[in-house]
Amino acid sequence: MDYGTSGGPKTGKKNPRHTEHNAKGSKENPFGQRPSKADLLARMKATAEKNKQNATVER
Structure with a gap:
C-alpha cells in the first residue's frame, strides 16, 4: 500500500x-x-x- 498517496492534497508550506x-x-x-x-x-x-505630547497628557 502506498501511504504517500492516501489522504488530502498537500498545501504549500513556503507560501506567506x-x-x-x-x-x-x-x-x-x-x-x-x-x-x-x-x-x-x-x-x-x-x-x-507626538510621543512627547502624549507623555505630558498621560501624567
Whole structure:
C-alpha cells in the first residue's frame, strides 16, 4: 500500500499567509527606490514630538 498517496492534497508550506501592505515591489514601495534621509528624519522628529505630547497628557 502506498501511504504517500492516501489522504488530502498537500498545501504549500513556503507560501506567506498574507501580503504585507508595504511589501517590496508594491505600489507603495517600488523596487529600487529608497526614501531620502530628510524624509526619515522628518518622520522620526514628528513621532518624537507626538510621543512627547502624549507623555505630558498621560501624567
